[in-house]
Amino acid sequence: MVQSELTVHDIIEKIATFTNDPVPQITRLVYQESWTQAQDYLLGLAQKLGMDVAIDEMGNGILTIKGTKEGAVTLGSHIDSVVNAGKYDGVYGVAAAIVSVKELVEQYGQPTYDLQVLIFSEEEGSRFPMNFSGSLNVIDALPDIKQLQDREGFSFIEEREKALAPLKAKFPIGKAQMPISFAEIHIEQGPVLEIKQKQIGLVTGIVAQKKFTVTINGEANHAGTTPMSMRKDAFKHAIQLITYLENVAQQIGEPFVYTVGEIQLSPNVVNVIPGKAVFSIDVRHINAEVLDDFEEKLQAYVAKQETMIIVERWLNEPSEKMDEGFLSLLEEICHDKNSSYEKMASGAGHDTQVMNLVTKTALLFVPSRNGISHSPYEYTTAEDLERGKEILKEFIYRLAY
Ligand SMILES: [Zn+2]
Missing domain, CATH: 3.40.630.10 (Zn peptidases)
Known part of the structure; x- marks a missing residue:
């Protein structure tokens, strides 16, 4: 060489x-x-x-x-x-x-x-x-x-x-x-x-990071016989929460980043209303307080819902x-x-x-x-x-x- x-x-x-x-x-x-x-x-x-x-x-x-x-x-x-x-x-x-x-x-x-x-x-x-x-x-x-x-x-x-x-x-x-x-x-x-x-x-x-797992419990039921008004569709609640948080993220603005990268539905079957939705949240910002504010908004939303939503934060890393x-x-x-x-x-x-x-x-x-x-x-x-x-x-x- x-x-x-x-x-x-x-x-x-x-x-x-x-x-x-x-x-x-x-x-x-x-x-x-x-x-x-x-x-x-x-x-x-x-x-x-x-x-x-x-x-x-x-x-x-x-x-x-x-x-x-x-x-x-x-x-x-x-x-x-x-x-x-x-x-x-x-x-x-x-x-x-x-x-x-x-x-x-x-x-x-x-x-x-x-x-x-x-x-x-x-x-x-x-x-x-x-x-x-x-x-x-x-x-x-x-x-x-x-x-x-x-x-x-x-x-x-x-x-x-x-x-x-x-x-x-x-x-x-x-x-x-x-x-x-x-x-x-x-x-x-x-x-x-x-x-x-x-x-x-x-x-x-x-950046500081927080990661959450959110579990929404609804009720699995027949997709054909259960009227819309009588459903407890876990996926629909998940979509509403994910969209609400997207709006929160837009309000905070860049360089804040918010990602839902993983979602699991059960039973995940074409003709059954989802009884359970589990998804991930990953948020990052150089100021940890911005992430604290985000988490407060998430918790406040969850507290107002009748549906059972469990938020588990499993990572909280400072910047x-x-x-x-x-x-x-x-x-x-x-x-x-x-x-x-x-x-x-x-x-x-x-x-x-x-x-x-x-x-x-x-x-x-x-x-x-x-x-x-x-x-x-x-x-x-x-x-x-x-x-x-x-x-x-x-x-x-x-x-x-
Ligand atoms: Zn590397």
Whole structure:
């Protein structure tokens, strides 16, 4: 390998070959064989580039260039994917981090602070019912995983040990240093940068989220013999509530988002009035109070109904604000490099929100063509990938040297 010519694009293309499905479909769930191959490749690459390499007990990759002082300026992202994903989600941030560190050391030599790249084992929650197990382990906040199983009943711990065995045979076991700062670059996964024709997204914060399951109990009955006035049609009540909330969402306005993505009717039969409707609600906004207001309106509506409606909120995640000093520094760097930028909130969750619990963070976006992500059609131009890496690299340079 001609190491001086290593590009972000090359690494992304290589990692894309580690998939359960034929390229360009990427499926690389945590602890599957394709996942082990990807982590093995990246750790081997980092070793060749002269970095100290280790894995922790979750399979997070820890790449280090020693500085002259204590403290680790940290950057990274994740290598797991959703089912039928694209090449860029997560992997771009890992590739950009590795190339940035390699180029910084080539250009400026030993840093003042350690440069620490974290290749998070898992972020998507697409195999086991848990998100962020990689970054949560780094900040010592991993919940109990003993009972965790995937849909096929495979145990998290057993699958992890199987997947890590070949890596443990080749690479030392280590533990990530608690960072003094954390930066992540990611594809936007939305259309804003493309529509506004901006090159870089500077993320001000990651949105707060609430998720609900709503159950409406009516009465299943004959579709032919039950007069309209005597029905207890659970689906009709669901439609009314969903439409009412759509109006609430319109009143709140953008950037608030409201989604009913899942609905089940029972008995779900052509000639039976639905006796039960169960549906999901997903709402997000950078200000958690906006979500509280939405929830109040939902509860007030439900309280006025005669029909039995049960609202269960099962997720209530606060927003995370990225560091303002880092944002100003990134704006300055974008100016210096003649890159146009947009300050924006992230509507999707990222490892940065976990790292934000223990350190100051920065999150950068590059454009996603047509705003598409979690799909084989996910695409970012090589030029945009390179520009993002340059901004990240300069940012890390200013912190670590
Ligand atoms: Zn991601």
